[in-house]
Amino acid sequence: MSRTIHVLNGPNLDRLGKREPEIYGRTTLAEIEALCRAEAGNDSIVFRQTNWEGQLIEWIHEAIDTDAAGLVINPAGLSFRSIPLVDALRMFPRPIVELHISNIHRRDALHQHSLVSTVATAVIAGLGARGYGVALRALRDMLDEAA
Numbered sequence: 001m002s003r004t005i006h007v008l009n010g011p012n013l014d015r016l017g018k019r020e021p022e023i024y025g026r027t028t029l030a031e032i033e034a035l036c037r038a039e040a041g042n043d044s045i046v047f048r049q050t051n052w053e054g055q056l057i058e059w060i061h062e063a064i065d066t067d068a069a070g071l072v073i074n075p076a077g078l079s080f081r082s083i084p085l086v087d088a089l090r091m092f093p094r095p096i097v098e099l100h101i102s103n104i105h106r107r108d109a110l111h112q113h114s115l116v117s118t119v120a121t122a123v124i125a126g127l128g129a130r131g132y133g134v135a136l137r138a139l140r141d142m143l144d145e146a147a
């Protein structure tokens with residue numbers, strides 16, 4: 001059966017490559033998308049980024065309504081303050097991998113307590129851009145196991 005995995009990216013991640021490279025590295029979002037597609041195997045990937053909270057929430061609704069098999073989400077700064085985002089994710093009935101490029105637990109207090117982690121199946125932080133590949137491999141394994 002063909003599965004679709006949604007990879008959703010939040011605010012400012014369109015600036016990857018030139019944004020604070022000492023924290024986020026030099027890999028661009030386009031390169032991350034290519035990396036995700038290379039890890040997809042037989043699965044389809046919907047890869048998206050937005051700077052708008054409401055758009056991210058609409059895309060989660062779409063993932064629910066179209067029976068997406070799983071979700072990888074880097075909510076970026078919305079991780080730490082968006083109750084509506086948490087509420088939307090709570091409705092998603094399949095595995096959710098929350099991903100942060102940086103290790104948020106080593107960062108300043110503002111970046112340490114992700115609300116999204118309270119509804120995520122798993123959390124990856126601090127692996128840099130390669131975390132996306134790890135997230136997809138783990139998610140695909142989980143889905144295979146549950147099939």
Ligand code: DHK
Pocket residue numbers: 011012013074076077078099100101102103104111
């Ligand atoms: C990206 C951001 O934009 C920050 O707001 C988060 C996350 C960390 C990341 O590491 O990918 O705190």
